[in-house]
Amino acid sequence: MPDQEISTKHIAAVIDIGTIAIRMVIAEVGNKNEIRYLEQLQKPVRFGKDVFKTGRLSNAAMRQGVNILRDFKSVIDGYGIKRVHAIATSAVREAQNRDNFIDQIYVRTGIEVEILEGAEENRLELVAVENALDEKINLEKKNCLIVEVGSGSTEMILMEQGQVSVTRTLTIGSVRLPEQGLAAKGDEDFIQRVLKKSIRDITKNVAREVSMERIDTFIALGGDMRFVSQQLLPDTVDRFTVLEKKEFVGFVSRIGKMTPEEIATQYSLDYGHAESLYPALLFYLNFLNETKAEEIIIPKLSIRDGLLLEIAQLVSGYRRTDVARQVLNSTHHLGAKYMYDKAHAVCVASLALKLYDLLAKDHGMGSRERLLLEVSGILHDIGIYVSPSGHHKHSFYLVDAADIFGLRRTDKNIVANVVRYHRRVPPRETHVPYMSLAKSDRAIVSKLASILRVADALDTAHQQKIRSFTLERSEDAYALWVPKDIGDISLERESLRRKGDMFADVFGAPIDLKQGVSPVD
Known part of the structure; x- marks a missing residue:
């Protein structure tokens, strides 16, 4: 009570x-x-x-x-x-x-x-991990893999020097893999025969995409690893335990020789947990073997603790984990994967954010949409990796297919559509991905894409000539003022003329680029 x-x-x-x-x-x-x-x-x-x-x-x-x-x-x-x-x-x-x-x-x-989507699970896991470690282990000096093998999915976060670079949600887990075997064969022995090979193949596929050999720190989340910690290191008082690899290998070997009934009896587990324990531990062991880590850090916190921590943050206003920063770290890693022009991407994102802030009273959006605009600015040209021709469409499906830390499916849908409309035709009723969005999200896409088109026009030559501006408003027009000492801006002015049509439709007035001393200074 x-x-x-x-x-x-x-x-x-x-x-x-x-x-x-x-x-x-x-x-x-x-x-x-x-x-x-x-x-x-x-x-x-x-x-x-x-x-x-x-x-x-x-x-x-x-x-x-x-x-x-x-x-x-x-x-x-x-x-x-x-x-x-x-x-x-x-x-x-x-x-x-x-x-x-x-x-x-x-x-x-x-x-x-x-x-809860995989991206949100990743976010809550990172919040829980950073709180559990409590600065006793400095992730900013390590290359770290965080893994949670759940019953139906596996979450992975790769951090390099404290920055989230790759996240993955794998539709495999300690229950799902044997269930798929049973559904196919109806044979318990079949599962045992294919289990090790299936897990080994899965981890090898992940290792081809993620540079596992650079990882020196392995963090294992989940109830199965907390169970292991309780069995091998029961007296640890910290909010995490550090387990030697050789001890873990020995424990997995012992569990593998037991039946689920024997596991349930010896460790007082319900049968469902006992049945899924060995597959889960095999997943962890195979991921660990792909890295150079010689020990496992096991936080005593779960996704439920991550939820409680977020509630605590709302109550107190205190935040340990800078989620927005990690969203952007993951975004830049995706850009680098597709060989983006980083200088141009950063410049366009910065100009877009400045215009967003100056238009705050006009668009009525908040910090979430601002972050989505920054992500869109960084990724708008990644489709060039596929082909310069129609690259805005290629950018759309690359973003749509990507895992970006901290972005929900609805967030990613918005970003994908914003990068889709950073050039060429604006949204139309015949465009199915756009029309599939909720009405409120379509409005967000239109506003953000129109701002992004303006920012992209200001760096059309990819030379970062324009780095700032002032905004002049009148009843029937907007004007961006830049200083004379940056040189000729005829190319940027012409680009804005071609790309500014969507801005005029969304905000109800055309936008022009002018040079000299701004009347609003």
Whole structure:
């Protein structure tokens, strides 16, 4: 029962609807990311058994899930909690009937569930990791791979000298791989025969894309690795443990010689966890073997802690992890992958942001859209890697197919469309990707793309001649003023004339480029 002396002012509950369990944490959050845990509940489910075989949640599984959440809601009400954040990950995310399940949960419990995408899982994982390490391990001096092998998906974050460079969400996991084998063959022995080869092939494919041999620090998240830590290093008081590679190898070898029944009995695990433990540990071991790390850092925090930390940040205003900076680090890495002109990309993004800020009263958008504009400015020309001809379209599908740290699917859809419309024809009703966006997102794309077109025109020669400007407004026109000492701007003025039509349509007045002393100075 809740402690009656605890203030409910900053008590929060987070719920994680996973592949093999539904978990809830109730905690009191305070200043500087302080979290005091009050209650933790967990109930097993087998959502993965349904979804990874049939693509749907069974009626029985949905009823079980709703009943568990109804019980959790009673506990929440006992604390008088108003701040509840419920998420669902891979199994529910991929279920064809997920909307029905989410609706049943809301109707019968009043709990609103957010379907969490891989990019958001990456973000929450990084928040949790940086908080757990608490500056005791300086990631800015290391090349680090963060891996969480879940039941239905695997999340990876590669950091180089503290900067996020690559993120991946792999649709494989400790439950999914054996389930795919069972669905194909209906044979438990088949899984054991193919398990090691399948995992080895998967990790080798990832290693071809990510320079694993540079990695000197291996961080393993997830309940399976926390279980390993508890078994091998039970007395660690820090919020993370450091495990020698050879100890981990020995433990995996011992687990591999046991049946799920033996694992469940010896370690007091439910059968579902015992069944998926060995595949999960094999994933971690194969990823580890691709690096030069000789030890494993195991934070004692989970994605639920990441959610609580974000709630604490909202309450206190204190942020340890600069998510926006890491979004941009990941963006630049993607640009470099496609050999972007970095000087031009940075210049255009900077000019676009300046115009965005000067037009704040005209466009009515906020910090999220500003970040998406900066990402778009950096990536607008990456399609040239495929072909200069129609490169705006190539930029669209390269962004659309990419993993960018911290960007949700809706965010990435906006960025992809903004880079698509940084040149040539503006959006039309016949353009399916644009028309597939929500009405509000189409408005955002039009505003951001029109600003980006202006910024791109100002550096049309890729010489960074124009680095700043002042904005003059009148009732029927906008003018950008640049100093005379930068030289001839006829090329930039002509480019703006050709590309400024969309700006005039969106903001209701044409925009011109002028040279001299601005009347608004």
